[in-house]
Amino acid sequence: MLTINPTIAHAWDVPIAQARDIQLALKEKVIRQDRLKKTLSRVAGVDVGFEDNGKITRAAVAVLDFPSLELMEYAIARRDTRFPYVPGYLSFRETPAVLDALQKLSQLPEVLLCDGQGVAHPRRFGLACHIGVLTEIPTIGVAKTRFIGTHATVPEEKGGYVSLMDHGEEIGAVLRTRKGVKPVYVSIGHRISLPTAIHLVMQCVTKYRLPETTRWSDRIASNKTGDY
DNA sequence: GCGACAG
DNA sequence: ATCTTGTCGC
Numbered sequence: 001m002l003t004i005n006p007t008i009a010h011a012w013d014v015p016i017a018q019a020r021d022i023q024l025a026l027k028e029k030v031i032r033q034d035r036l037k038k039t040l041s042r043v044a045g046v047d048v049g050f051e052d053n054g055k056i057t058r059a060a061v062a063v064l065d066f067p068s069l070e071l072m073e074y075a076i077a078r079r080d081t082r083f084p085y086v087p088g089y090l091s092f093r094e095t096p097a098v099l100d101a102l103q104k105l106s107q108l109p110e111v112l113l114c115d116g117q118g119v120a121h122p123r124r125f126g127l128a129c130h131i132g133v134l135t136e137i138p139t140i141g142v143a144k145t146r147f148i149g150t151h152a153t154v155p156e157e158k159g160g161y162v163s164l165m166d167h168g169e170e171i172g173a174v175l176r177t178r179k180g181v182k183p184v185y186v187s188i189g190h191r192i193s194l195p196t197a198i199h200l201v202m203q204c205v206t207k208y209r210l211p212e213t214t215r216w217s218d219r220i221a222s223n224k225t226g227d228y
Numbered sequence: 229g230c231g232a233c234a235g
Numbered sequence: 236a237t238c239t240t241g242t243c244g245c
Contacts, residue, residue, distance in 0.1 A: 047235090048235070048236080049235095049236070049237090050235095050236055050237075053237085054236075054237080085234095085235065085236070086233095087232085087233040087234070087235090088233080088234085090234055090235055091234095093235080094235075115234085115235075116234045116235065117234050120234085121234080126234070127234070127235085141234085143234050143235085144234080144235090145233095145234065145235090146233095146234085147232095147233070147234045148232090148233085148234090180245085185234085222236095234236105235236050235237105
């Protein structure tokens with residue numbers, strides 16, 4: 001089951017200024033080194049969607065067997081949306097529902113790929129970090145578009161990548177998961193190093209741009225087509 | 229002051 | 236995120 005350290009648990013329905021304080025306090029808890037199982041057997045993806053013009057937040061977690069990437073289990077959770085979308089504070093809008101979904105799983109995943117940034121964030125505490133620090137599950141941020149940072153031209157071949165930089169600091173990697181597709185933005189969430197995160201994301205990719213973990217959670221979170 | 233801005 | 240059709244390219 002999912003247990004959150006009461007020492008770091010906090011309110012979600014807070015003003016932006018307080019959300020910022022929470023980020024500044026929790027960013028110190030982020031572990032940027034590998035603290036995950038050597039041999040993985042369960043990897044998961046999490047994504048969030050909305051219903052009723054945004055009134056309802058819906059989170060979906062898809063757990064896949066590793067390395068076969070076959071869907072093993074999934075969970076969906078819905079709750080009233082309480083926080084607006086404000087760049088830099090996405091986690092305050094989406095995390096509550098994500099925690100609910102994780103709580104429904106029969107077994108927690110050994111690593112979780114999140115749909116958004118990890119430390120590639122203005123205060124180095126994006127969605128993936130927030131979910132990771134609260135749950136202690138190793139997490140990786142896999143975003144479809146850039147939020148902050150600059151980078152050189154990304155090599156065209158599959159698996160090619162360059163550092164995502166911000167004020168001289170490496171905050172992530174811009175990774176070409178397939179030849180001829182737009183790259184994805186990978187960053188540390190919690191309990192994993194960037195090299196390991198990049199490698200793991202590639203291990204979760206088959207024939208599409210996005211890793212299977214996020215493809216499954218996307219599909220489940222948005223009630224789309226697909227058998228599962 | 230003027231843009232940029234995860235989902 | 237979500238609203239939405241056809242269309243260009245491999």
